[in-house]
Amino acid sequence: MPRMARMTDAAQHLRDLARLRRVRDRIDREYAQPLDVEALARDAGMSAGHLSRQFKLAYGESPYSYLMTRRIERAMALLRCGDLGVTEVCFEVGCSSLGTFSTRFTELVGVPPSVYRREAALATEGMPPCVAKQVSRPIRNREAPAT
Incomplete structure (x- = not known):
């Protein structure tokens, strides 16, 4: 894989981690509010499936389970x-x-x-x-x- 592609992948991964952290922080703050994965994903600029997969990889459980x-x-x-x-x-x-x-x-x-x-x-x-x-x-x- 060319060096530039690796750097781009790494930068994207860091951006995804930052978005996942914001989602987790929002769940921590707003746990008593009606939250669903679709709304969390939309606000994070991700699809619900992508958010769920990436969240589970990063934190060991799905966004719903974490909530x-x-x-x-x-x-x-x-x-x-x-x-x-x-x-x-x-x-x-x-x-x-x-x-x-x-x-x-x-x-x-x-x-x-x-x-x-x-x-x-x-x-x-x-x-x-x-x-x-x-x-x-x-x-x-x-x-x-x-x-």
């Missing part, structure tokens, strides 16, 4: 506080279906949100919120250490 993980992490924090019920938390973090929320929560955390709400308050009692967030962060099956 749901952020929502579940925030839901965990809200449930630990104990001020809101599961349904209220579901809508507060941007989910529109209690069933989907509960299913994804259970997949990521290992227990349903109602059980987590009861048990998490006891498990993290007395911990600063920043520590509680770190020790209770959901671990996907693919991230779990081998036993």
